[in-house]
Amino acid sequence: MNLKCRQIRFLSLFIIFFCLLFETFSTLVYGSDDIDRQYRILFISSYGFSNAVVPDELSGFEAGLEELNYQIDYEFMDTEYYYRAEDIDNFSDYLSYKISAGGNFDLIALADDQALRFLNNHRQTLLKNKPVVFFGVNNTTEAMTTSDLPGVTGIAEVIDIEGNYKLMQELFPDRKTLVAIVDATISGQGDFVEFMKFKDAHPDLKTRIINTSYYTANGIKDVLHELGEDDIILFLDFSIDGESNLYPLQTAASFISKNTTNVPIFRVGSANIEHGVLGGLSYSYYDAGLMAGSMARKILLGEDPDSMPLVTSAISTPFFEQGQMDIFNLKSKDLPIGSVVLNERQTLTTFYRDNSTVSNLVMLTALLLIIVIGLLLGSNRRRYKLIRTDYLTQLPNRTFITEKIAKVVESKKSYGIIMMDVDHFKGINDTKGHQVGDEILAGVAERLKEFSGRNITFARLGGDEFSAIISKTDKEKVIRICEKIVSRMQDDFETSIGTIKITVSLGCALYPEDVDDINEVMEYADKALYVTKEHGRNGFHLFSKNDISV
Structure with a gap:
């Protein structure tokens, strides 16, 4: 079991x-x-491709689909120009024919309010049972209602009026009247509703609303001309006036700018930050499209759209235009962190910010070059000093003193040379040993350093021979130096075998006092040293004409 x-x-x-x-x-x-199969998407845009917001929306949406294999059929309603009832009927007939002729779509994407309203009116007849993703919808109420339908989700275009108001206060604290420009289009009325909510939250704020749909073109000009130093404009919508004249975004922005003087214009959409618009915390159409594309991708790969809630958070980026910043004396440091400045002047700071990788590589390369050059210079200095320094005594050597004499000779200035030997040094080496001899030489060098200065330099020429070059000197000065050296060397030297006494002999020659030929000063100083030795050592002798025969 x-x-x-x-x-x-x-x-x-x-x-x-x-x-x-x-x-x-x-x-x-x-x-x-x-991933590999090809999906077919019907994308309905409320506007035409020439509308300033559309290119950003489309490129963002496609970027959000990532590596998905897809085909997008774009259909543009062109509602800026064709939004009568018969225009919508014609668009519906065309779309019905396209779908019946083989338009088997996997997903419907909608951009902006008019396309969403078209969906709500025609879903049962044209777009039945297809998952839907929408974005760029200003009418938050309609967006929420539509997203409750089965198979529908999306992104409401929530403009950051509150954030823009705070930014206005920071940049222009003396301007007290907020002027909102709207129109009577579907998008405009959605923005108007949001502005009224903001106004109700700020009952003490002085506001003025200009609805362009209620004015003629000249009437709008007259209203704008009234604005002055106390005002600041929040440009929400202006696509039509009371005479049914249409205004593309660029035209609308330029119209407002040309008919106002010294009034900053803030825009809540990233499209058309220019043409007289200063900037603001602007709704990013690209980022909204990117998010919508990502949602569409998830739905096509099997995720339930009903599990995706409506996105109602603001998708904003600070945008500003350099020319308007200059007019209102605003600097980059005054702007929010992460601001995008259009037409920005190139400076070292902006170049580094925009090309940080290249700049860091250049800086790293430059730093490495500086380090290498520093190491080479340091190595050269050490090498230069090494070949010009006596190893035992750390005094300058014959090479150094020869070069220094050559420079003085080239300058043809007066100078003197002292030659010095340690008396009976060979006997010290022979009887006391070379180690003691080296200790004596090192001790002599240390005592000579006591007399070194800006105008006198000592060197060891080799063995027990030392030399000094003296600039800006005369006989009295040389005599005092020689006397001090002779006296100082008579003091006891402490060595490894005990105390030892030594004496030194010196010879000196000066140019031009003693020697006519500037190149022969060392030779004559050596002759003077020989005279000292002939007279019993332990002293010094200054060259004279009588020494020439020596």
Whole structure:
């Protein structure tokens, strides 16, 4: 019985494992097929492609689809120019014919209010049972109502009026009247409703509303001419006037700018920040399209649109225009962090910000070059000093003193040379050893350094021979120096074997006092040293003409 139970349990586990394995394999295979198969999307835009917002919406939507294999059929309602009842009927007839002729779509994408309203009026007849993603809808109420329908989700175009008002206060604290420009279009009325909600939340705020649909073109000009130093404009919508004249965004912005003087214009949409518009926290049509495309991608790959709630958060980016910033004396440091400045002047700061990778590489390369150059210079300085320094005494050597003499000779200035030997140094080396001899030489060098200065430099020429070059000197000064050196060297030297006494002999020659030929000063100083040795050492001698025969 127990064996049979174990067999049944084993068989059950095997079946479960096989099912899980099959499901995983199927997911991998069919998941890959979902990516590879081509999806067909019907994209209905409320406007035409020439509308300033449309290119950003389309490019953002396509970017959101990512690697998905898709075909998009774009249909433009052109409601800026064709929004009468018969225009909508004609568009409906055309779309009905297209769908009946083979338009089998996997998803419907809608951009802006008019397209959403078209869906609500024709979904049962034209677009039945197809998942829908919409975005760019100003009428939040209609967006919420539509998103409650089965298979429909999307993004409401929530403009950040509150954020723009705070930004206005920061940049222009002395302007107290907020002037909102709207129109009577569907989008305009959606923005108007949002502005009235904002106004109700700020009962003490002084506001003025200009609805362009209620004025002639000249009437709008007259109203704009009345604005002055106390006003600031919030440009929401202006696509039509009371005479049914149509205004593309660029035309509308230029119209407002040309008919106002010294009044900053804030815009709540990223399209058309220019043409006299200063900027503001603007709704990003590209980012909204990107988010809508991402939602469409998830739906096409199997996610239920009813599980995706309506997005009602503001999708804003700070945009500003350099020319208007200059007019109102605004600097980049005054703007919110992350602001996009259109037509921005290139400076080192902006170049670094926009090309940080390249700039960092350049800076890193420059830093490495500086380090390498510094190391080379340091190495050269050490090498220069090494070949011009006596290793034992750390005094300058013969090479250094020869170069220094050459420079003085080239300048043809007066100078003197002292030659010095340690008396009977060979005997010290022979009797006391070379180590003690080196200690004596090092001690002599240390005492000579006591007399070094800006105008006198000592050097070891080799063995027990030392030399000094003296600039800006005379005989009295040289005599004092020689006397001090002779006296100082008579003091006891402490060595490894005890105290030792030594004496030194010096010879000196000056140019031009003693020597006519500037190149022979060292030779004559050496002759003077020989005279000192001839007279018993332990002293000094200044060269004279009588020494020439020596």
